[in-house]
Amino acid sequence: MKLKQICIAVLIIALLSIPQSAFALRTVGDTQADAVYFLTDQYTDLILSDSADVDWFKWDNYTGEDRRVTTFLAMLSGTGIYKMGIKIKYSNGIESSLMYSDLYMFGSSSFSNIYVPAGATVYLKIDAVNFVSMYDYYRMFFTHSSI
Template sequence: MRKFASTLLVFALMLSFSSNAFAAKGVGDNHESAITLFPKNTVNLYVEDSTDKDWFTWTNNTGKMQKFTAWAHPKDDWKNFRLAFQIEYSDNTKTRLLYANYNIGPLQSIDNIYIPNGAKLYLLIEKVNNSMSQYSLNFDVNDI
């Protein structure tokens, strides 16, 4: 009976959180909760609306300077996406938020930006309208 009650509770909790977890506010919405990226990987997620921001992070712990490339491709509603980056250096200074393109568009890309050893890279995906949309974010780093 106890196992049945536990199973029933698990299913009830699953149903109560049935909205897409990757579009939920609070997942990667700031620097502190940024989603860790791994080079040569693609991340497919959703942005809920113009108040939902998805932050990603990668720390250069390779022991040498790296250059990164990132590009975001919205699956739909491409007119409302933007990609930006920010670098936090080992002395805790940060760049301002720099956008791939001031205008919105179907492909937002950033490439050949140098990241010193010990620096932390932040990437931001945001929308400028209030509809939920899916996107893919590609990220890679290379030796200089």
């Protein structure tokens, strides 16, 4: 019985130690409908696999109160340049247009204090302005706070 518990513990630790970028595969989060849920208040490091690849993320505001959202995108390695877009789907089904942030030094971009009413869903889209290599990592950060 102890051997089984040890094997399960080792398997869980092995699965948790897989880097998040291992999940950056084509067809995972490549459309708004397949968007991957954010890990809030944590850095997420990922890649785009080719120039046509995009990554969609989402967060549902089920906090019961209006929130403000801040996101940040930065290139960690390589010379590629990626951009970040944001859109909001409101609880009545209406969606905003996709808006892109300005690009800053070293391909970084951000959104600050984006108003998200209770029940709305925030979508972020990451795509390449200049794709160089699938080894160009980007880092994304997402957080929300009360109004």
